[in-house]
Amino acid sequence: MSGILEILGKIYQSAIFVYGLVLLLVYALLAIFSRLAVRQYTRKNSLHQRDLLSSSPLAPGITILAPAFNEGMTIISNVRSLLTLNYPRYEIVLINDGSTDNTMEQLITEFKMVEVAYAYNVKIRTQPVRKIFKSTDPAYASLIVIDKVNGKSKADAVNAGINLATFNYFVCTDVDCILDKDTLLELILPVMQEENKRVIAVGATLRIANSCEFDEGVMTRMRPPRQLLPRFQEVEYIRSFVLGKMGWSYINCVPNVSGGLGLFDKEVATRCGGYDHSSFGEDMELLTRMCRYAHDNEIDYAIRYIPKTLCWTEAPATLKIFNRQRTRWARGLAQLMYSHFHMFMNPRYGKMGLIIFPFNFFFELLAPLVEFSGIIVYIVLAVTGNINWPYALLLLLFVYLYSVMITTISIVWDQLSFRYYKSWWEVAYLCMTPFMEFLIYHPLIVLYSLRGYYYFLTGKKSTWGNMQRQGFGKKKIK
Amino acid sequence: MFDIQLPAFLEPVINTFRYAPLVIQLAMIFIVIAAVGTLLAYFSILRNRYLGNRRDKRLAKLLPKIDNLIIDEVLTHPEAETVPADQVVLNLDAFQELPLDKKWARSALTERIIHFRRNVRGNMGLLLRSLYMQLELDKDAMKKMKSGHWEKKVQALTEFTNMDMSVADVTILPLTNSRNRELRAAARHAYIKLSKNEPFKFFDVVTEPLLMWDQVELLRIISTTEDIAIPNFARWVTYSSNKSVVSFCLKLIVHYNQLPAVPAVIKLLDTKDHYLRADAINCLGKLQVPDVEDKLVSIYSTQPLHCQIEILKAIGRISSGRHIDFLKLEFLHSTDFDLRKSAAKSLVKNDWIAKQVIEELMATATPENLRILKHCMNPLIKY
Amino acid sequence: MFIHIVYGTNAATMSKILLIEDDEIMPKIVARILPSSEYELDHVSNGKEAFEKLESTQYGYDLIITDIMMPYANGFEILSKVKSQPRPIPVIIVSNAGNEDMVMEGFKLGADDFLKKPIIPAELMIRVKRLLMKNK
Numbered sequence: 001m002s003g004i005l006e007i008l009g010k011i012y013q014s015a016i017f018v019y020g021l022v023l024l025l026v027y028a029l030l031a032i033f034s035r036l037a038v039r040q041y042t043r044k045n046s047l048h049q050r051d052l053l054s055s056s057p058l059a060p061g062i063t064i065l066a067p068a069f070n071e072g073m074t075i076i077s078n079v080r081s082l083l084t085l086n087y088p089r090y091e092i093v094l095i096n097d098g099s100t101d102n103t104m105e106q107l108i109t110e111f112k113m114v115e116v117a118y119a120y121n122v123k124i125r126t127q128p129v130r131k132i133f134k135s136t137d138p139a140y141a142s143l144i145v146i147d148k149v150n151g152k153s154k155a156d157a158v159n160a161g162i163n164l165a166t167f168n169y170f171v172c173t174d175v176d177c178i179l180d181k182d183t184l185l186e187l188i189l190p191v192m193q194e195e196n197k198r199v200i201a202v203g204a205t206l207r208i209a210n211s212c213e214f215d216e217g218v219m220t221r222m223r224p225p226r227q228l229l230p231r232f233q234e235v236e237y238i239r240s241f242v243l244g245k246m247g248w249s250y251i252n253c254v255p256n257v258s259g260g261l262g263l264f265d266k267e268v269a270t271r272c273g274g275y276d277h278s279s280f281g282e283d284m285e286l287l288t289r290m291c292r293y294a295h296d297n298e299i300d301y302a303i304r305y306i307p308k309t310l311c312w313t314e315a316p317a318t319l320k321i322f323n324r325q326r327t328r329w330a331r332g333l334a335q336l337m338y339s340h341f342h343m344f345m346n347p348r349y350g351k352m353g354l355i356i357f358p359f360n361f362f363f364e365l366l367a368p369l370v371e372f373s374g375i376i377v378y379i380v381l382a383v384t385g386n387i388n389w390p391y392a393l394l395l396l397l398f399v400y401l402y403s404v405m406i407t408t409i410s411i412v413w414d415q416l417s418f419r420y421y422k423s424w425w426e427v428a429y430l431c432m433t434p435f436m437e438f439l440i441y442h443p444l445i446v447l448y449s450l451r452g453y454y455y456f457l458t459g460k461k462s463t464w465g466n467m468q469r470q471g472f473g474k475k476k477i478k
Numbered sequence: 479m480f481d482i483q484l485p486a487f488l489e490p491v492i493n494t495f496r497y498a499p500l501v502i503q504l505a506m507i508f509i510v511i512a513a514v515g516t517l518l519a520y521f522s523i524l525r526n527r528y529l530g531n532r533r534d535k536r537l538a539k540l541l542p543k544i545d546n547l548i549i550d551e552v553l554t555h556p557e558a559e560t561v562p563a564d565q566v567v568l569n570l571d572a573f574q575e576l577p578l579d580k581k582w583a584r585s586a587l588t589e590r591i592i593h594f595r596r597n598v599r600g601n602m603g604l605l606l607r608s609l610y611m612q613l614e615l616d617k618d619a620m621k622k623m624k625s626g627h628w629e630k631k632v633q634a635l636t637e638f639t640n641m642d643m644s645v646a647d648v649t650i651l652p653l654t655n656s657r658n659r660e661l662r663a664a665a666r667h668a669y670i671k672l673s674k675n676e677p678f679k680f681f682d683v684v685t686e687p688l689l690m691w692d693q694v695e696l697l698r699i700i701s702t703t704e705d706i707a708i709p710n711f712a713r714w715v716t717y718s719s720n721k722s723v724v725s726f727c728l729k730l731i732v733h734y735n736q737l738p739a740v741p742a743v744i745k746l747l748d749t750k751d752h753y754l755r756a757d758a759i760n761c762l763g764k765l766q767v768p769d770v771e772d773k774l775v776s777i778y779s780t781q782p783l784h785c786q787i788e789i790l791k792a793i794g795r796i797s798s799g800r801h802i803d804f805l806k807l808e809f810l811h812s813t814d815f816d817l818r819k820s821a822a823k824s825l826v827k828n829d830w831i832a833k834q835v836i837e838e839l840m841a842t843a844t845p846e847n848l849r850i851l852k853h854c855m856n857p858l859i860k861y
Numbered sequence: 862m863f864i865h866i867v868y869g870t871n872a873a874t875m876s877k878i879l880l881i882e883d884d885e886i887m888p889k890i891v892a893r894i895l896p897s898s899e900y901e902l903d904h905v906s907n908g909k910e911a912f913e914k915l916e917s918t919q920y921g922y923d924l925i926i927t928d929i930m931m932p933y934a935n936g937f938e939i940l941s942k943v944k945s946q947p948r949p950i951p952v953i954i955v956s957n958a959g960n961e962d963m964v965m966e967g968f969k970l971g972a973d974d975f976l977k978k979p980i981i982p983a984e985l986m987i988r989v990k991r992l993l994m995k996n997k
Contacts, residue, residue: 017501024508047632047660048691054930055957056694058729084908084935088960091861116859117852121815134858138970139941141860166861181932192690195659216909218932390494391502398505401512408519415523424527431520545889553893559983590886596957597887600981 012377019370020399023363027406030247035413037250038242038307042417044193050185053192054086060192061089061167062184062263067157068094068175069150072101074217076110078175081217083140087184091142093164094175097157098127098150107145112137118144118164124274126160127151154259155275155282162266162274171263173311178209178219179261180310187263190304197302200265200290203257204305205241205414208234209312219312222420224430229322230315232441235407235433242307243410248356249305255356257303259283261311268293268301280452281332288340291352307417323448330368330452337365338456368449400438407434537586540576544590547572552605553598563604570612581618588615592640610641623649628661635664639671639699647673654680663692670706671699677706681714687722696726701733708734712742721754728761740767747777755781756788763792771796775804787820794824799831806835809847819850826854876993880904881911881927881939882955887978891926894982895989908934912942920946924992929956929963937970944971951992955980 053059064082068075082092096104107113113133126148133145148160158172171187173179180186183204191199210230213221225231241258248254257264259282269286272293279285287303294301316322337344337360344361346353381387411431414420421427454460495506551573552558557566577583591610595603610616622634623645631653638645645668653665666684670677688696700706711727711734718724724746731739743765746758762770774789781789790808793801802825809821825832825839840851853859878900880891888904895902903922905911908931915922925943929936936954943950954967957978964975974988 052698053694057960058694084932086930088963116856117849119850119853137941139937394502395505398509401509405512405515408516412519412522416526419530549889549893593886597979598890599979602982
């Protein structure tokens with residue numbers, strides 16, 4: 001009996017060793033790739049005069065899709081800021097997803113909207129659209145408002161918008177996100193500068209809005225969040241976008257374009273059926289399906305990321321909402337892995353099947369389970385007195401310092417190219433955060449992820465009230 | 479390996495390391511690497527912010543000075559608008575108060591001059607250029623041209639293009655075939671802008687696709703160069719085997735409203751590439767060539783969807799009123815939504831003669847078709 | 862003030878012009894083109910400031926020169942608001958927009974003139990004078 005246990009222990013130990021080593025290497029590689037990708041970006045940036053595009057008749061048209069649910073507090077200033085984006089050819093499709101507050105009334109009076117008979121083709125099925133509005137004031141000619149029956153998901157709202165979109169590219173965002181005024185110029189550039197591939201999606205860095213200053217929907221002062229929980233998230237976002245996504249982008253292996261802001265090729269997105277309203281991680285799910293579609297139809301595609309922060313979003317500031325958000329994300333991931341599992345290690349799907357999917361499976365999906373099991377084994381060993389404490393502590397110290405280093409490096413990449421924040425004090429403040437992240441923030445995420453997996457397995461019919469949907473109205477819960 | 483004399487306090491560490499299993503040894507090495515890496519990271523943040531802030535401060539001091547000098551000495555020059563720029567004598571001494579012996583200051587001044595030139599042209603623009611030359615600011619760019627680094631060459635070429643500085647063909651031409659894409663593109667743009675001989679020569683030889691971005695830059699350069707001889711772009715529509723060149727020339731034909739190019743564009747309708755064909759149809763529509771309508775209608779039924787849509791749009795743009803029945807039939811009988819919508823739109827564009835037909839259709843249409851018609855007739859809806 | 866009295870020009874006869882432009886150099890150029898002895902030039906750099914300025918002066922300008930793409934409110938919004946006043950102020954759009962649609966949009970909203978950047982100083986001068994004359 002003890003012999004078997006010992007063998008199992010050995011196997012477990014070596015498995016964990018290999019697992020850790022691979023993860024370590026991947027992060028080291030990502031750090032290098034992301035540096036190269038960020039350099040490539042800044043170089044292009046300095047050589048090309050991007051405002052050329054804002055005055056060019058050749059600028060491709062872009063449709064902005066902004067779903068709104070009970071955003072009465074901020075809707076007007078946010079639509080205003082969308083109306084002043086720096087781009088010559090775009091339309092804004094605002095989807096009022098059955099708000100129960102005065103969102104719709106405010107829009108109608110402020111922008112002089114009237115109902116119009118708008119003809120569109122339902123390519124993706126959604127909850128019924130009640131009315132479509134356009135402004136009688138030509139100054140707001142680029143604005144279209146859809147009033148639809150609440151579909152209980154962002155996916156359904158955005159799909160309704162896709163059906164109406166005029167242009168070949170659409171940018172998906174949340175109405176409560178604050179966008180940089182050059183967002184459209186920046187996002188379309190990778191599409192226009194790609195040599196041989198068809199760029200089907202482009203993403204950009206997101207950041208936390210909590211302590212930034214805004215004036216009528218325009219960002220006036222960037223600041224790291226003062227509260228600890230949002231600050232953890234800011235650091236996490238920098239790592240995940242500037243180091244993670246940029247690194248993946250360098251080898252054309254981007255796993256996800258965040259729902260907060262992304263530009264998509266409308267044809268591919270429509271052909272593969274748009275967003276899935278039953279998914280808990282609809283952004284990643286769509287991208288996976290778009291890649292699959294591209295592979296199935298032999299489209300030589302690329303997905304690109306840019307390191308510049310173009311979008312600020314309000315992060316959950318209380319544990320309760322944060323818990324909901326992460327549980328939901330984890331559930332979405334599990335769902336995705338389950339429903340697309342045939343892509344796992346399937347050479348037919350190229351990098352998607354051989355790199356992105358396995359990575360996500362082992363190091364995103366399994367990571368919380370592995371960590372959790374590790375802790376249990378640790379405790380068991382500790383109780384039975386089988387731990388070599390100096391070694392264990394050394395290993396722990398190593399993991400701790402390595403994670404701090406990776407996060408700090410991502411802050412460096414970010415700082416080297418953009419010098420965000422006003423003073424170096426604020427950066428120092430941010431740099432302190434990774435030291436606590438490992439001890440406070442990370443365990444929380446593991447816990448919430450496990451909860452998400454549990455819900456996925458038990459198929460808990462969650463009572464997703466509107467308030468709980470990520471991106472919608474979370475501000476108002478505070 | 480560890481025979482070197484080490485401080486005593488490190489001894490236990492060394493001993494632990496020596497007798498530890500491989501994993502622990504690795505961990506220990508990485509602990510050191512991670513700690514050093516993190517410290518280096520902090521250092522590079524500090525350094526970068528310091529240098530950046532210093533640059534900002536310097537510029538904040540310098541730029542107002544530059545602006546005032548340019549305004550006082552160039553823009554407000556009594557002869558700025560009356561005397562040809564090359565005969566105006568500028569007071570260069572005033573600029574000596576700038577630290578022009580420093581490279582960063584020179585490049586800041588150059589950038590500022592370019593910025594001014596982006597806002598103002600005519601004699602004042604030329605005067606700004608002459609300031610740039612008289613202060614010998616082009617020397618830096620010349621040096622960059624000779625540098626082995628492609629990035630510097632691109633910067634120099636862009637600067638010359640912006641400043642309208644003539645560069646010998648022999649300098650630019652080899653670069654138009656460079657193996658580096660960015661450099662190649664920049665050299666071509668410079669060639670179009672600066673070459674006195676055949677600015678459009680590279681259209682003949684380029685084999686790789688022109689990116690969308692290249693086209694944006696090219697169009698800007700072609701349309702802002704004042705003394706450029708615009709050729710008949712039909713030449714490349716007919717002879718070029720590079721599809722992106724053909725497609726770009728179609729856009730240029732529209733931009734310059736080159737009616738003499740029409741026969742070449744019509745010939746392109748026979749091409750096998752249906753993307754190019756769609757571009758050709760689009761071009762003919764925008765040029766509003768009435769004679770081509772019959773041909774478009776006759777080939778309609780054999781075209782793929784996106785070409786059909788372009789044909790319907792073209793008929794709307796030409797608006798000769800001779801194919802109302804065709805549009806009506808398409809609107810009534812097509813099964814595809816986009817075709818019906820395009821047909822309806824074109825009918826509405828023909829409404830100077832099709833009023834009655836539209837009214838009749840409104841009275842009899844299915845609910846969906848009625849909505850399409852209303853959509854197309856509503857002036858609030860753009861697309 | 863003294864000079865004004867001597868030469869018989871005063872604030873009442875000077876034309877008041879509002880320049881709305883977010884580029885930092887353009888205002889300096891315009892200020893140079895339109896001499897301060899003949900024009901009273903106010904400059905704001907975004908839509909919000911423009912509205913504040915217009916409201917605080919009860920739309921008391923003789924001419925507005927505006928860009929199209931600016932933060933807070935774009936040129937179209939400003940145009941639309943200005944042109945819906947009982948006494949519409951003439952507006953010149955100065956922009957680098959090469960997109961015909963945008964220019965058309967501007968005229969649809971009642972813009973009186975359009976100048977493409979880079980501008981020729983004499984041209985701006987002539988158009989400003991012409992519009993001011995017409996509305997005198």
